[in-house]
Amino acid sequence: MKKMGILVSMLLVMCMVAWGIGFVPEAAAAKKKPILIGHVHAMSGAMSMYGISCATGGEIAIAEINAAGGVLGRPLKQISRDSKLSPETGLRESKDLFLNKRVDFLTGTISSAVGQAISAYAKRAKKIFIINISQSSRTTEELGHRYLFRIDTNAVPYFGYGPALALAQKWADKKIISLGFDYEMGHNGLRVFKEKYLQLVPDAKIIDELWPPLGTTDFTPYISKIANSGADAFFLSCVYGGGELAFTKQAWAFGLYDKMHAVQPCAGDVETWGKVKKGEPYPKGALATCRYPFWSIEDPKSKAFVEEHYNRVGFLPSYGAMNQYFIIYALKEAIEKVGAVDTEKIVDTLETMVLDTFVGKVPIRTCDHQAIMPTWFGIMKFTPDLPFPHITEVEVLRGESPYHSCEQIRKLRKK
């Protein structure tokens, strides 16, 4: 009985010691505990190419940083979740990431609706959320707040001011006919384009506006109208993806690209045109904007990035991959400057930071936390260098002129 008692007591003590020992390594492990970065994106479905590409861009940055010792001695870790393009799902995953997985930062999304839902939550939860693709300017303008950042272009330079500046520089056409889907983004896109273009070329006119219903894939009567309108150029407002492909097929069949200038902002997207082969319809000679024309970027770090992305996932990077790569490095720099993972101090640091990237210096603007990413433009052609059509004669728009000014944003926020 006595022996039993001693045995049990010894076992109990051993257990307590083991349990106690358990706590000590934790203190040491806290130093190696990873800094967690959540990533909510379209990881399945039609847009999954973007989600996977962004995640990959982040992983490449993380691999480089961890190989060099991590951030403050801690490794970085990215946790990707699928938003399924639904604000409810995206929000639910974000909450799970923050509350259960305890991520320190959140990044994402492609859908502006999902982005705005997560942004509203991040504002309440006082956690940093950085956008890597979603383009709606409203998110950072009217709905912007302290904890929201965008390291990415937005709809203003991509769909509106960028094409306006590019057209004014390239052809300065006076008579333009526009076509866009009859919904908010379509109408906004034209409004923003007109805002800038009519300022740059005051005697220019939008001679007509065509608004096919959203989802139209048969543009034939619109195209013959454009062909016979007497315009110098046609402008497509926010027509991308399948609708743009259908339009281009039909316009090509009508010889529209030979007849007049084409301003087709989304034609620069590798994501849409990457599978088109020589001989197939494409926006020949069109003026297009592009968010990451890696074929024209000389910096060897960019070339290495493209190669690494291709090796990992078997396709070429979207601009989102580049954005997520910059986001990871921006967070690294901010955390190291602050010396700790302190959200408030990191916000203060990020909002005046100038990122040193392989596309040049990119400042983050304090008034709206928008990174002043460059926008490229050029003429769509097939060249022997690449198997798909892409922009050539590439020029770049830097600085704030392709974006809404802080003054404009202040006015929008007052409304």
Next chain:
Amino acid sequence: MRIEVIAAQALSGLSVGMVLFLIAAGLSIIFGTLKVLNLAHGSIYMVGAFICYTFTSTFAHVIGVFWWTLILAPIATALVGGLIEIFLLRRIYAEEMLYQYILTFGLILVLGEMCKLIWGVGYHTVSVPWPVNGSVPILGISFPVYNLFLIGCGIAVFVGLLFFMHYTGLGSTIRAVTYNREMANALGINVPMVYTGVFMLGCWLAGLAGTLMPPMSVVALGADMEVIIGCFIIVVIGGLGSLPGAFIGAIILGLLTSFGIFIVPRLAVAFGFILMIIILVIRPWGLMGKPE
């Protein structure tokens, strides 16, 4: 307005109209004989388009693959239609119209989700086949040959169907069943088989439209909703159950939309609906339908 411009706009409108005619003809024939308004007819057209994409991409190395697909894809679509008729529609012929609408509406959702599961949510393309690629100058304006081909197909199908209905034994049988089901049954005609056959014919037409459309557009989800409204406008204008009515209705809608876009682009979409409302008010059975 210059004559070339009028011609170009008219031909554009006609080519759009002819694809819609093929779908609307199927819808009209099905209603005429089975007295079923197949709300899912647009979905069957979409299935045909996806089948066309699958054939052309799987057998892309075969010369003339599109022409083989033009023969096979509508047949495959008709077979899908046959299965729907035998296993689903037959059960509700005796029921009220409301059940037909509920069933065919449900089919829209089921077929849509099936397409999503099988083919995904992205868009797919089919190339314009030789020898109807390229363009021809019409009065000095470049016009795609494929659109002229579509107009030709529409006219050929219309003439073929008229001939079939009025000059063949099968056609007479179908017209007999349409005219008086009970009498046809009493005369030994296998009415259920005629019903299945007619439904399959309607689906064959939808499948044909689904095969002809992709070279000039894209194959994607949402194609069903895009066409079904135009089809309803056509059959209301032309008269439900009338084949010539569907043809005239399609021409009218195509031209109205096309010239509408030319003259008043912002209201062009409304013109078809406005005409439909006018017809419903003054002649509800349509231009070539028969009053009940």
